[in-house]
Each structure stands twice: as C-alpha cells, then as structure tokens.
Amino acid sequence: MPTLYHAPNSRSSSIIVLIQEMGIADQIEVIEVTVARQDGSGGPDPRNPHPESKVPYLTEGTDHVRERGAIVAYLTDRFPDSGLGRPVGHPQRGAFLSWLFYYQGVMEPVLVLDWAKIEHPALHTTFRDLDTMFARLSEVLEHQPYLLGEEYSAVDLLLSSPFQWLPDAMPVQPSVQAWVKRCGARPALKAVEGRERATLRQ
Template identity: 65%
Template structure:
C-alpha cells in the first residue's frame, strides 16, 4: 500500500483532497509528520523520508517520489478508473501534463515571487508575471468551466490550490474567481478541511 507523508494545512493537503476525490482513503496510508513552517515553527521529523524534510512525499514499495505534480500524475495513472487524470492514450494527456508542469515550473514561482515583492527582468523573462498567469488561466477557462473543458481534474485541484490559502492573490477576473469558487466548493475539499481542523484541535 502506498504511504503518503503529510503535514496538516501544507502543500500535501492537495494530495489528501485528491485521495478523497478518487475514493482512495482506504488504499493510501497516511503518515502525519512535522515540518518546518514559514513562520519558523515546527521542524524536521525523523520519521519523514523526504530528503529535505518536506511534504508531500509518497512511498510505494521500493519507489518514492516528491513534488505535487509528480505525485498527482503517479496516482491518477495508477488509479485511472477514478477519473481525475488523463491516462496515456487520452486525447488530453498532453494538456494535462502541460498544466501540471506549468504549475510547478512557472505558476508557483510567479506566485511566490509576487508575494515576496521580487521583480527583475531575468525573473520576468524566465517565469513571466501574474499578468501572464492570469491571461493563460482566463484563456483556458473561456473554453469551459474547468481548465481541460467540461471535466474537473487533478489539474484544477492543483492550480486552484494556492488561491484557497492566498485569496489576496486571486486575479480580479470573473471567470477565474468563479473557477476557484467551483473548485473550493468540492465536497472533497470540505471533508479534508474538516479532518485537518479536527487534527489541529487535538
């Protein structure tokens, strides 16, 4: 059985929502670990095998992987019947992978740099800026309620995730705001949030 190393209300929460959406709560073992938080609290946990002490980290037999986009791809490929991915041969497989890599390689760095107030011509040339991210999301959502069209997938889960905890970063565009609301209103999000709150409450 795969094991997901997780810390409440962290980047790994996205994976908990995916597991809930896919109906895999009894097929993925969770191991809750401590991590160093942005405010300096917490710290490394010796139970966490992630080489940098971060989450998420998925161990499946002798295989292991980090990075949300990679884990999302791995789980949606392993359990294609759950319908949250685009398996090999799907006509939207390329678009699915493109969005996941875009998030990891462009969108999240842009969000972090924008939050930190960092700006430089090299950064803009490499990653673009929030205006470019907004334009790309808006163009995709002009074709349907979700990034791949009519169907909600792991792409929507990942790319909407930062806006659930950083509402101040939400672009002032109706299509994007409505998409984020649709993603946040998923029953899986409510279920995971309730469990995370209960965990923190002790």
C-alpha cells in the first residue's frame, strides 16, 4: 500500500485533496509528520523518511516519490479509474504532463520569487514573470472551463492550489479567477481545507 507523509496546512495538503477526489483514501496510508515552518515553528520529524524532511513524500515498497507534480502523476497512473489523470496513450497525456511540469518549473518558482520580492532579469528569462504566467493561464481558460478542456483534472487541482490557500496571490484575469473559484468549490477541497484550518485553532 502506498504511504503518504503529510503535514497539515502545507504543500502536501493538495495531495490529500487529490486522494479524496480520486476516491482512494482507503488505499493510501497517511502518516502525519511535522515540518519546519516559515515562522520558525515545527521541525524535522524522525518518522519522515524524506531525505530533506519535506512533505509530501510518497513511498511504496522500496520505491519513493517526491515533488507534488511527480506524486500527482504517480497516483493518477497508479489508480487510472479515477479519471483525474491522463494515462500513457491518452491523447492528452502530453498536455497533462506539461501542466504538471509547468507548475513545478514555472509557477511555484515565480510565485515564491514574487512573494520574496526578488528581482533579476535572469529569473524572468528562466522562469517568466507573474504577468506572463497569468497570461498563459488566461489564454487557455478564456476558451474552456478547465486546463484540459471541459473536465476537471488533477492539473486543475495542482495549479489552482496556491490561490486556494493564499487568496492574496489571486491574479486579476477574470477567466483565471473564475477557474480558481470553480476548483475551490469542489467538495473534497472544502472538506480538507476546513479540517486542516481547524487544526490551526486548536
């Protein structure tokens, strides 16, 4: 059975949402661990086998998967009946993988650099900037409700996740805002978000 190492209210929360969306909660063991937080709280957890004490981290037997995009691909390939992935041979397989890697290689670096107020021409050349990134999303979402067309998929979950947890980062483009709202209205996300935010008040 795959095992997910997870810290509530962290990047791994989106993988918990994915597991709920896929209907595979009974087929994944979830182990909650602590991680170092930006406010100085928390710290490495000896139960977490991730080599850098990060989450999410997925293991299955002697194999392991890290980085959210890779975990999304692994789980949707491992459980294809959920319909949230695009298996090998599917006509949208390339688009599915491209969006996953776009998130890891473009969106997250750009959002973190903007939050940290770090500017340099090399960063814009390599990773793009917020305007370019949001324009790319907008040009797709102006013509269809989700990134792969008419149906919600795991790429929508992953790419919309920063704006669900950090609404201040919401882009101004109406088509992107409407997409974030559609993704945020899904019952699985609302359930996980409510449960995990409740832990902050304990």
